[in-house]
Amino acid sequence: MNLFVELVARLLGVTPAMASDNALRGLYLPPEASTSAGHIDWMFDVILWICIFFFVLIVVLMGLFIMRYRVKDPNAEGPRIYHNTALEVTWTAIPLGIVVVIFWLGFKGYMDLAVPPANAYEIQVTGQKWSWSFTYPTGHVDNVLHVPTDRPVTLIMTSTDVIHSMYLPAFRAKMDVFPGRYSKLWFDADEPGTYPLFCAEYCGTEHSSMISEVVVQEGPEFDEWLTVASNILATMTPEEGGKYLWEKRGCNQCHSVDGSAGIGPTFVNLFGAQRAFGDGTTTVADENYIRKSILEPQSQIVAGFDGVMPTFQGRFNDEELGAMIAYIKSLTSS
Numbered sequence: 001m002n003l004f005v006e007l008v009a010r011l012l013g014v015t016p017a018m019a020s021d022n023a024l025r026g027l028y029l030p031p032e033a034s035t036s037a038g039h040i041d042w043m044f045d046v047i048l049w050i051c052i053f054f055f056v057l058i059v060v061l062m063g064l065f066i067m068r069y070r071v072k073d074p075n076a077e078g079p080r081i082y083h084n085t086a087l088e089v090t091w092t093a094i095p096l097g098i099v100v101v102i103f104w105l106g107f108k109g110y111m112d113l114a115v116p117p118a119n120a121y122e123i124q125v126t127g128q129k130w131s132w133s134f135t136y137p138t139g140h141v142d143n144v145l146h147v148p149t150d151r152p153v154t155l156i157m158t159s160t161d162v163i164h165s166m167y168l169p170a171f172r173a174k175m176d177v178f179p180g181r182y183s184k185l186w187f188d189a190d191e192p193g194t195y196p197l198f199c200a201e202y203c204g205t206e207h208s209s210m211i212s213e214v215v216v217q218e219g220p221e222f223d224e225w226l227t228v229a230s231n232i233l234a235t236m237t238p239e240e241g242g243k244y245l246w247e248k249r250g251c252n253q254c255h256s257v258d259g260s261a262g263i264g265p266t267f268v269n270l271f272g273a274q275r276a277f278g279d280g281t282t283t284v285a286d287e288n289y290i291r292k293s294i295l296e297p298q299s300q301i302v303a304g305f306d307g308v309m310p311t312f313q314g315r316f317n318d319e320e321l322g323a324m325i326a327y328i329k330s331l332t333s334s
């Protein structure tokens with residue numbers, strides 16, 4: 001059995017530590033790290049074992065009946081059986097009882113997860129092609145989700161473009177994220193550590209790289225991280241700040257700083273260059289052009305590219321715009 005677990009774990013890319021730590025659990029999902037994960041896994045196991053029980057029962061009985069009742073004389077007529085009330089009531093009542101219990105437990109679990117506790121810590125989430133941004137109550141924006149332990153956290157989520165889906169396998173939590181409305185997801189992380197975070201809704205070319213992490217820290221450690229992170233731009237030169245934002249705000253998904261074109265044009269040698277647009281007009285890339293490109297990306301579409309850049313209106317303040325411009329200015333190849 002151990003050999004089997006290890007083999008499958010390797011095929012699935014689960015680390016052996018994860019697999020042995022939590023035996024078979026590591027095969028389908030990482031070890032549980034939230035207060036509601038236990039109930040979900042328990043439900044999953046209950047349903048799985050009910051399925052296994054009935055599968056074995058039915059297959060074994062079928063095999064036995066095939067042997068025991070097979071036609072030995074091809075001309076013989078079997079007994080005519082039309083009806084057996086006791087049997088029919090039994091095979092209706094027992095499965096009905098089982099599915100009603102499963103429904104009740106599932107519905108209760110669903111309701112617990114659908115309604116966040118009133119005192120939860122709130123983090124705003126924006127999904128965009130193809131990264132996540134998390135806005136904390138201090139105004140700090142990050143591309144990694146940090147949460148405190150032993151305190152319910154509610155994610156209030158929306159999208160700037162298409163439908164994404166927030167998936168936190170270690171918390172057994174998942175919820176779709178829509179443009180033009182808010183959806184909520186809550187959990188209570190109880191194990192400090194770093195866990196994967198995915199987009200679970202196919203959302204375009206780079207969907208598979210829409211991956212981040214959730215870092216769970218003890219309360220005081222989390223508060224300290226947030227204080228430092230909230231004031232990070234003040235500790236950097238504007239150029240360094242721009243580089244930091246390029247990474248933290250997901251510009252790096254589409255814009256390279258090594259000269260190669262990606263989904264969007266590279267930032268190298270952009271400042272001061274002549275830009276040509278799909279509609280035949282041109283302009284010189286100055287501060288105002290870069291500012292406008294970030295806040296109103298659809299207003300001028302660079303020739304040869306698709307207008308897929310999401311707007312950062314309301315998500316970049318003046319200090320951040322200044323830093324971004326300083327960084328782009330600094331990127332020259334000669």
Ligand SMILES: [Cu+2]
Pocket residue numbers: 127130163164165199200201202203207210
């Ligand atoms: Cu997505």
